[in-house]
Amino acid sequence: MKALIAAPDSPRGFQLAEVPEPVPAPDQVLVEVRHASVNHGEVRHLGFQPAGSVLGYDAAGHVVQAAENGTGPGVGERVVAFGAGAWGQRAAFGTDSVAAVPPSLDLAEAAALPLTGITALRTLRAAGSVLGRRVLITGASGGVGRMAVQLARLGGAHVIASVGSPERAEGLRDLGADEIVTGLDDIDTPVDLVLDNVGGNHLVTAWNLLRPGETLQSIGWASQEPATFPPNSIFALGAAKTLRSFGDISNPGPDLATLTDLAARGTITAQVGWRGPWTNLEDAITALLGRRVLGKAVLDIE
Numbered sequence: 308m309k310a311l312i313a314a315p316d317s318p319r320g321f322q323l324a325e326v327p328e329p330v331p332a333p334d335q336v337l338v339e340v341r342h343a344s345v346n347h348g349e350v351r352h353l354g355f356q357p358a359g360s361v362l363g364y365d366a367a368g369h370v371v372q373a374a375e376n377g378t379g380p381g382v383g384e385r386v387v388a389f390g391a392g393a394w395g396q397r398a399a400f401g402t403d404s405v406a407a408v409p410p411s412l413d414l415a416e417a418a419a420l421p422l423t424g425i426t427a428l429r430t431l432r433a434a435g436s437v438l439g440r441r442v443l444i445t446g447a448s449g450g451v452g453r454m455a456v457q458l459a460r461l462g463g464a465h466v467i468a469s470v471g472s473p474e475r476a477e478g479l480r481d482l483g484a485d486e487i488v489t490g491l492d493d494i495d496t497p498v499d500l501v502l503d504n505v506g507g508n509h510l511v512t513a514w515n516l517l518r519p520g521e522t523l524q525s526i527g528w529a530s531q532e533p534a535t536f537p538p539n540s541i542f543a544l545g546a547a548k549t550l551r552s553f554g555d556i557s558n559p560g561p562d563l564a565t566l567t568d569l570a571a572r573g574t575i576t577a578q579v580g581w582r583g584p585w586t587n588l589e590d591a592i593t594a595l596l597g598r599r600v601l602g603k604a605v606l607d608i609e
């Protein structure tokens with residue numbers, strides 16, 4: 308079969324190549340992948356993948372071989388999946404890492420949900436109830452950001468969406484943003500939770516905007532800029548503020564099911580901002596890292 312594999316010595320860092328068919332473990336299903344999506348971290352760090360490994364994590368398609376141990380979906384079922392090696396014509400996924408795609412949800416949209424959706428869902432859940440709370444989301448124009456805006460609004464938050472330029476805010480009001488800011492300098496009221504996708508100066512400024520006793524959830528560092536905290540700036544009188552990391556993507560199946568259910572009912576939308584054949588991966592990467600994708604980039608697997 309064909310797959311997009313890591314090729315650290317090639318100029319693009321990847322290539323479309325013939326690879327052996329995946330051999331599913333007893334607790335894995337084999338999926339014929341129809342669509343896959345591109346995540347910021349996996350393309351930002353392409354050069355670090357072992358040569359020859361099949362790239363990608365987010366996929367949607369049809370089950371062509373059920374799991375030997377009897378768990379999970381059967382042959383022919385439409386599924387969304389999360390796991391290493393997703394960007395191939397076929398891929399093996401643990402049955403704890405797939406969810407059924409309801410008939411009303413397009414497979415290409417489903418493929419856009421896994422990593423960004425799980426990340427937004429889990430970081431919001433970790434914060435507890437956001438009902439009536441001021442939630443600041445940085446990098447709100449991107450994949451995680453657009454998911455987080457929708458889910459925070461669903462949880463009853465007052466959502467403040469931060470973007471890099473006014474054009475990048477397109478559609479955010481409809482997704483549930485109560486306030487849209489370009490940069491953080493114009494926010495003058497403290498916030499109760501930060502979901503930070505940008506890092507660098509955004510993280511430092513967002514920390515200062517955080518109310519005592521509350522949490523800044525660091526998700527990512529899209530800016531790749533260092534964060535410099537001036538001396539004593541971490542100190543604040545009153546209840547302690549918390550800075551949390553995120554990286555727990557284990558057992559994604561139940562959260563995938565939640566996301567596909569919400570998307571199938573139209574409660575959230577997948578926000579596919581770029582779509583094209585997998586032979587155009589380079590264009591997708593250029594657009595994503597060039598901050599020109601409103602949401603997710605989805606590849607059609609031929």
Ligand SMILES: NC(=O)c1ccc[n+]([C@@H]2O[C@H](COP(=O)([O-])OP(=O)(O)OC[C@H]3O[C@@H](n4cnc5c(N)ncnc54)[C@H](OP(=O)(O)O)[C@@H]3O)[C@@H](O)[C@H]2O)c1
Binds near residue numbers: 347470505595602
């Ligand atoms: N911890 C985890 O498990 C986890 C999971 C998923 C993602 N992440 C990380 O979280 C971050 C966001 O992921 P994503 O999928 O939302 O990425 P994305 O779709 O590329 O969005 C990133 C956003 O960051 C903003 N940004 C600000 N400064 C930037 C800069 N110098 N270069 C590029 N973007 C910049 C951009 O918004 P504007 O153009 O509006 O400024 C962009 O929309 C990434 O760093 C990713 O690696 C971590």
